[in-house]
Amino acid sequence: MGIGRATAARFLREGARVVATDIDENRLAALGREKAGGILLTVAGDICREEVVRRIVEACAGHVDALANVAGIMNGFLPAAESMTIPETGCWPST
Numbered sequence: 001m002g003i004g005r006a007t008a009a010r011f012l013r014e015g016a017r018v019v020a021t022d023i024d025e026n027r028l029a030a031l032g033r034e035k036a037g038g039i040l041l042t043v044a045g046d047i048c049r050e051e052v053v054r055r056i057v058e059a060c061a062g063h064v065d066a067l068a069n070v071a072g073i074m075n076g077f078l079p080a081a082e083s084m085t086i087p088e089t090g091c092w093p094s095t
């Protein structure tokens with residue numbers, strides 16, 4: 001189980017309202033099967049895309065107590081500076 005899924009599952013067991021994001025819809029569905037007690041909202045999509053981030057912010061409805069920023073973006077284990085260039089926008093692309 002990944003860090004984000006384990007974190008979300010723990011908060012859900014504690015009764016929290018959780019907004020979970022993953023590029024893989026099957027992984028979000030798996031989280032939904034273990035939501036026991038809490039409220040789960042899911043946003044499927046690539047966290048590197050601004051439109052997806054906007055949907056996440058909307059789902060949070062103006063209230064965030066904790067953030068787990070743990071998407072598994074590794075690019076073959078290369079150090080960040082070697083695996084990508086930083087565009088003028090200041091946002092790193094995923095590839």
Ligand SMILES: NC(=O)c1ccc[n+]([C@@H]2O[C@H](COP(=O)([O-])OP(=O)(O)OC[C@H]3O[C@@H](n4cnc5c(N)ncnc54)[C@H](O)[C@@H]3O)[C@@H](O)[C@H]2O)c1
Nearest residue numbers: 001002003004022023024027045046047048070071072073
């Ligand atoms: N597991 C560890 O011991 C450990 C230790 C140190 C650092 N990390 C880092 O933490 C991060 C998460 O690790 P993990 O073990 O939970 O990985 P994981 O592969 O179990 O989970 C990562 C999740 O991120 C999702 N994802 C990938 N790209 C995405 C994107 N662009 N947008 C949205 N979701 C995306 C994947 O679908 C997957 O469900 C990785 O970057 C890893 O290098 C992990």
